Amino acid sequence: MLLRLATSIAGALAAYVLYRILKIVHAELTSPLRYLPGPKSKHWFFGHDKELRARASGVEERWVERYGRVIRLHQLLSRSQLYIADTKALHHILASTHIYQKSEPVRFSLGRIVGEGLLVVEGDVHRQQNPAFGAPQIRELTGIFVEKSIQLRDIWATQISGDGGIARVEIVSWLSKATLDIIGLADRPDELSAAFDVLFRTETQFSLMRAIQAFCPIFRPIPLPIDKISRQSHATMRRIGRELLADSKRDIAETGTFETGQARDLLNLLVPTFFIAGHETTSTAMAWALFALTQNMGAQARLREELLSVETDSPSMEDLNSLPYLDCVVRETLRANAPVTNTSRIALCDDIVPLSTPFTDTRGTVQETLRIRKGDTIIVPILALNRDKEIWGPDAMEFIPERWESATPISNALPTMWGQMLTFLGGPRGCIGYRFSLVEMKALLFTLVRSFEFELAVPITDIGKRPVGVVQKPFLIGDPDAGNQLPLLVRPAARL
Numbered sequence: 014m015l016l017r018l019a020t021s022i023a024g025a026l027a028a029y030v031l032y033r034i035l036k037i038v039h040a041e042l043t044s045p046l047r048y049l050p051g052p053k054s055k056h057w058f059f060g061h062d063k064e065l066r067a068r069a070s071g072v073e074e075r076w077v078e079r080y081g082r083v084i085r086l087h088q089l090l091s092r093s094q095l096y097i098a099d100t101k102a103l104h105h106i107l108a109s110t111h112i113y114q115k116s117e118p119v120r121f122s123l124g125r126i127v128g129e130g131l132l133v134v135e136g137d138v139h140r141q142q143n144p145a146f147g148a149p150q151i152r153e154l155t156g157i158f159v160e161k162s163i164q165l166r167d168i169w170a171t172q173i174s175g176d177g178g179i180a181r182v183e184i185v186s187w188l189s190k191a192t193l194d195i196i197g198l199a200d201r202p203d204e205l206s207a208a209f210d211v212l213f214r215t216e217t218q219f220s221l222m223r224a225i226q227a228f229c230p231i232f233r234p235i236p237l238p239i240d241k242i243s244r245q246s247h248a249t250m251r252r253i254g255r256e257l258l259a260d261s262k263r264d265i266a267e268t269g270t271f272e273t274g275q276a277r278d279l280l281n282l283l284v285p286t287f288f289i290a291g292h293e294t295t296s297t298a299m300a301w302a303l304f305a306l307t308q309n310m311g312a313q314a315r316l317r318e319e320l321l322s323v324e325t326d327s328p329s330m331e332d333l334n335s336l337p338y339l340d341c342v343v344r345e346t347l348r349a350n351a352p353v354t355n356t357s358r359i360a361l362c363d364d365i366v367p368l369s370t371p372f373t374d375t376r377g378t379v380q381e382t383l384r385i386r387k388g389d390t391i392i393v394p395i396l397a398l399n400r401d402k403e404i405w406g407p408d409a410m411e412f413i414p415e416r417w418e419s420a421t422p423i424s425n426a427l428p429t430m431w432g433q434m435l436t437f438l439g440g441p442r443g444c445i446g447y448r449f450s451l452v453e454m455k456a457l458l459f460t461l462v463r464s465f466e467f468e469l470a471v472p473i474t475d476i477g478k479r480p481v482g483v484v485q486k487p488f489l490i491g492d493p494d495a496g497n498q499l500p501l502l503v504r505p506a507a508r509l
């Protein structure tokens with residue numbers, strides 16, 4: 014009896030898997046994407062996944078040079094997917110949120126990390142949160158950004174004096190602590206960081222069964238050993254969020270005002286989405302900013318000179334925003350080292366996409382528009398377009414803050430919500446926290462670059478970039494197992 018039941022279940026599962034495979038094969042054979050130019054799939058199962066993970070190596074730029082701006086790539090199980098670097102097409106895709114959304118497998122995988130937060134829900138809900146990140150709120154929060162930056166400065170200063178005037182500082186972990194601290198987690202950065210680390214490592218390591226679950230929802234109820242670990246990490250984050258919310262309410266009740274509660278307004282939004290969307294992104298951007306400044310010592314010196322011209326150690330948002338070279342450095346960091354390097358969308362219905370430039374398909378026919386079918390997935394290459402030589406000029410790959418000094422916009426080509434670049438994406442689903450990050454980065458750079466000189470502590474050839482969750486972090490090529498890190502030599506800055 015038991016055997017017959019097991020056989021029936023196995024038979025049903027096998028039939029389901031066969032049905033899914035046939036569906037994929039049929040979709041591939043009839044896909045409008047099959048005549049698009051593009052590189053051959055490197056692996057029957059992984060498709061171009063491996064190359065896309067190593068995107069910092071410049072593979073995308075080579076594809077665009079060779080195949081044009083509308084490219085067919087292969088995703089898991091060698092299914093076709095679109096890589097679009099055509100700016101008119103991207104305007105259309107990012108504006109048409111009723112047609113193009115995050116795919117269900119992406120939302121499932123992202124949801125495993127961030128929970129059912131704003132990043133994964135579709136619909137109008139997210140726009141209602143926007144007021145929490147308007148200029149008046151960020152102005153109030155600037156005091157916290159500066160205060161926490163000063164605390165980090167003092168820790169590094171102590172380390173430097175203990176080490177005889179120059180210290181080797183691993184900045185990735187310190188910046189991560191500082192940005193956690195800024196969102197109100199002063200007491201528990203270690204506990205929270207540990208929960209993050211475990212969750213990221215668990216959910217981003219390749220697991221065949223997890224990949225199957227992403228694409229075949231029927232398998233999702235099957236418990237995996239990693240589920241328990243992820244559940245524990247989520248529970249830790251939720252508990253900390255709840256405790257912070259309780260603190261916030263208590264503050265407000267005790268003072269009868271929002272004065273102290275203001276700092277904690279943020280905590281009302283403290284769910285894993287905000288831990289990850291707001292903290293990982295900004296701390297990574299800061300690590301790349303300091304890295305870039307070690308590779309352009311002229312820019313570092315010029316920035317310091319500007320910062321030292323400010324009299325106060327505690328600038329307001331307006332003070333920070335009035336420093337032109339600081340603004341250039343932040344813009345150039347976010348352009349050349351966009352922390353989120355790409356995103357993707359799925360078409361909910363058939364569509365005809367307009368193009369800036371017609372392309373020739375593999376049959377030799379010139380196509381003025383692009384035909385998309387319901388279910389097609391599209392890669393939006395954020396970093397590659399931020400460093401596109403046709404848009405930014407031949408020095409697009411280099412970190413040159415001066416390019417932002419021109420009064421006229423460099424380019425209006427990209428569908429963006431800030432800074433002419435795709436870093437925070439554009440359209441209705443663009444980043445809601447960009448003002449927060451900009452001022453936070455400015456406060457950290459203001460305090461740290463005013464006080465210290467930075468130099469890379471290892472040869473540049475030892476610095477690698479790898480995807481960690483939604484961002485690209487630095488690591489040491491010679492010591493990949495030691496985690497994400499960026500060691501810098503830090504010494505007190507000579508006061509002018």
Ligand code: HEM
Pocket residue numbers: 131132133139140286287290291292294295298351352353356357435436437438441442443444445446447449450
């Ligand atoms: C340098 C820092 C940041 C970068 C590079 C960044 C980048 C992005 C990008 C590219 C998206 C679009 C993702 C997609 O739809 O595929 C996004 C969405 C989002 N970001 Fe940010 N972000 C940053 C900081 C922040 C901060 C500080 C917060 C919150 C405090 C935040 C909250 C969000 C949320 C909630 C969304 C989802 C919006 C939606 O789907 O409607 N981000 N961000």
